[in-house]
Each structure stands twice: as C-alpha cells, then as structure tokens.
Amino acid sequence: MTFSVSARCARTGMFGIAVSSSSPCVAARCAHARAGVGVVATQNITDPMLGPKGLDLMASGLSADAVMERFREEAPHFDYRQVVVLDREGHVAFHSGARTLGTHAVAVGRDVAAAGNLLASTAVPEAMVAAFEAEPEAPLGERILAAMAAAVAAGGEEGPVHSAGMLLVDKVGWPVADLRVDWTEGDPIAELAGLWTLWQPQMDAYVTRALDPSTAPSYGVPGDK
Template sequence: MTFSLIARCVRTGQFGIAVSSSSPAVASRCAFARAGVGVVASQNVTDPRLGPLGLDLMERGAAAAECRDILVRGNAFAEFRQLAVMDRHGAAAVWSGARTLGCHATAMRQNVASAGNLLANETVPEAMVENFHASDPTLPLGERLVRALRAGLEAGGEAGAVRSAGMLVVDRQSWPLADLRVDWDDAPIASLTGLWALWQPQMDDYVTRCLNPLSAPSYGVPGDE
C-alpha cells in the first residue's frame, strides 16, 4: 500500500524521502531523515519507531546495511516490515519481510533507493530509482524527489488508487528544510508537486529568518517593512 524513494544529494549533502500510499497521512508514519546522518523509510505494516531508531544507529556510526540488520533482528514482527535505509555516505540497504503485502519490490543504487508493496507491478521501484539517477543533479533534491515519485505513479504505482503523499528534506539544520504532506486527496502526488512549487522559492528564506532575522527578506505582508 506504499511506494517510496530515499535519496542523498551529492552536491549539497541533503537527504530526502518522497512517499505515497492509499492510506491517509503516510509521511507522518513512514518518512524519517536527519541532517548529516541519513534517511529511513519504514513501511508496509508500518512500525514508525524504526525510523528514529535507525537514525540513532547511523548517527552513532552504523552503516546502512548494519543499521538494517540491527533493526530487523530487534523487531518482534520483522516479517511484516519493509525498510529502506541510507547512511551519510549514500550507501543504501533494503528489507522486505516474508509477510510484505502483495506485489512488492525494491531497487537501489548509490545515493538512491526505493521500496514498494501492494504495487501494480514489480517495475515501480526501479522506475523511480532510474528517474532519480537520470535527473539533473543540479536540480534541488526536492524537485528530483517529486519527479521520481511521479515516475513511480506513471509506472503503475499501487495496485489501487493512492490517497496521500509526502516529501521530507533535511539540510544542515536540525529541522527539515521541506516537510510537505498531502494527507487525503484524490490526486495526492499532483497536489504534493503543487505544494513543492509553492514552497521551494521561499524555503531558504525561512532558514535565514531563523538564523539571522536582520538579513532576512521581507514577508511581503501588510505591516512588514
């Protein structure tokens, strides 16, 4: 009931994830990333505890494959879980337990990985990885993520209609650079693309406003000078 892509931007060091599902509020349960550390997708019969736990392991020095193995060994219901993990070096590791739902598949290369379950066909993760890998590396990571998510939908997506989507990108600060969510919609990936188009031109300004308000651009609202 979910397909996702995790990635690292070689140019900026940012980490990100894009995800979509037939279930509501998918990003709140499945998408986890930490600046300078890595990114984790926890899906299928989701255990959201695995996201922060995996990030803690990688922050303490675990490589992606080691992190995955520890998460699987320590989870009482690992056969229900599907994971995609990426460490600070862009190495990826994936896991699909024996009770992963329906048609499921994974794909990965350096700096990008994808996983999906209850898919329309097994080509969906590879289509997402290939789209990301072939995209212009000078584009913002968020742009590459939403394009790859659309590629997954165009390759078939889920076996049924998707209803939610989200994108999470972290950069150098402890808070997300982008954390966009469509929690229930007839066309959530299209709506997510629209949210990204709205947010992207101003997202760096909000970081500046936090770090140094004196050099921040105007909000452009009445009373703001």
C-alpha cells in the same frame, strides 16, 4: 499500500524522502530523515519507531548495513516490515519481510532507493530510480518528485493513492521541507508537487529567518513594514 523514494544529494549533502499511499497521513508514519545522518523509510505494516531508532544508530556511527542487521536482530515482528535505510555515504540497506503485502519490490541506484508494496508491477521502483538518476544536477526535491511521478506513470499501486509527503533535511536541526497531502480524493502526488512549487522559492529564506533574522528578507505580507 505504499511506495517511497529515499535519496541523498552527493553535491550538497542534503537528504530527502517522499512517500505515497492509499492510507491517510502516510508521511507522518513512514518518512524519517536527519541532516548529516541519513534516511529511514518504514512501510508496509508500519512500525514508526524504526525511523528514529535507525537515525540514532546511524548518528552513533553505524552504517546502513549495520543498522539493518540490528533491526533484524532486535525489531519485533520484522517479517511484517518493509524498510529502507540510506546512510551519510549514500549506502543503502533494505528489507522486505515475508509478510510484505502483495507485489513488492526494491530498486537501488546511486544515492537512491525506491521501495513499494501492493504495486501494479515490480517495475515501479526501477522506474523511480531511473527518473531520479536522470537529472543529477537538479535540486533534490525535484529529483525526488520526478521519481514519484515516474512511479505513477509505471502503474503505481494496485489501487488509488490518497496521501503523500516529502521530507528534506539539510545542515540545520529541523526539516527544511516537510510537505504533506494527508488525504485527497484527487492526485496526491500532483498536489505535493504543487506544494513544492510554492515552498521551494521561500525555503532558504525561512532558514535564514531562524538563524539570523536581521539578514532575512521581508515577509511580503500586509502590515509588514
């Protein structure tokens, strides 16, 4: 039901994750990231609790591999889960349980991992990683969205997807981007890319408004003087 890409920008230290699914509101359940810590993607028969738990464990100093080992030891019903953990060093650990649905696969590259289930083919995650790695100097959001577009071009899911989301974290205690298409009969990944085109030029200004409003640019809306 789901494919995702979890990634780190080695140049800036930003982390991000994007995910798409046939089910509604996929990013609310599956996408988890924390600035300076890492990323957790929890999908298939999803346990959203694994996201915050994995991030807390990484914040305490555990590596991606150590977090995954803890999950294998402690997480209930772990054979139903597909999970990717990416830590602050860009190291990746992944798990696709015995009850992962349909055709499923995981591919890992430098500072990136892509995973999916109920896929059109096992080549989909490989295409996602290749697209992410193709433009190493591009902003992380663009690289992640390129990976999602590559998933669609490679066949994506067996059936249509209806929701998508992208979460980016960088230096502050809240997401600098939390973009979601919770349901559409159209193309959720294209709609997500449209939200990114709208949000990216304003993203840094909203961080400045939170940290130091006196230096922030004007809002540019009627009544703002």
